[in-house]
Amino acid sequence: xxxxxxxxxxxRGERGGAASDASNEERGRSRQPARVPRVLLVTGAYYPxxxxxxxxxxxxxxxxxxxxxxxxxxxxxNAALPAIDTVDEVVVHRVSVDVRSPVxxxxxxxxxxxxxxxxxxxxxxxxxxxxxxxxxxxxxLARLLGKPLVLTLHTAGQ
Numbered sequence: 001x002x003x004x005x006x007x008x009x010x011x012r013g014e015r016g017g018a019a020s021d022a023s024n025e026e027r028g029r030s031r032q033p034a035r036v037p038r039v040l041l042v043t044g045a046y047y048p049x050x051x052x053x054x055x056x057x058x059x060x061x062x063x064x065x066x067x068x069x070x071x072x073x074x075x076x077x078n079a080a081l082p083a084i085d086t087v088d089e090v091v092v093h094r095v096s097v098d099v100r101s102p103v104x105x106x107x108x109x110x111x112x113x114x115x116x117x118x119x120x121x122x123x124x125x126x127x128x129x130x131x132x133x134x135x136x137x138x139x140x141l142a143r144l145l146g147k148p149l150v151l152t153l154h155t156a157g158q
Contacts, residue, residue, distance in 0.1 A: 037124045041060075048081070052130075058090075061090045079096040124148075126148070
């Protein structure tokens with residue numbers, strides 16, 4: 001069985017000790033207040049349309065109001081809903097789609113990717129809810145934009 005050893009930062013010749021502690025204190029005094037993280041929530045539906053993910057995202061955005069700034073990118077089957085809206089102080093970007101039409105679904109995916117590029121640049125974290133055809137382009141674009149990606153599955157196995 002291989003042995004395990006713990007190597008401290010001092011042993012590796014890295015900063016450490018009292019001088020390092022003093023410089024850490026100096027940096028602490030000049031630090032800016034922490035910036036509120038900007039989180040893009042990606043869902044299949046959002047209020048007033050209903051989905052498990054959308055309901056949970058809305059609840060989380062309300063519970064964390066002031067500690068994070070949320071925006072939503074979602075699809076909508078009701079074409080009468082506005083493309084950009086504000087719901088409970090959360091900006092919502094909707095891409096309308098007729099799920100019965102392959103042409104509408106292809107067009108919606110192109111528009112979704114465009115909206116994701118714009119919204120993704122303005123956020124710190126992309127949080128995808130559920131498993132759908134949106135996951136692959138969202139994962140690829142998050143990687144290209146250098147954004148952390150969080151995936152939450154809802155109602156799986158129930």
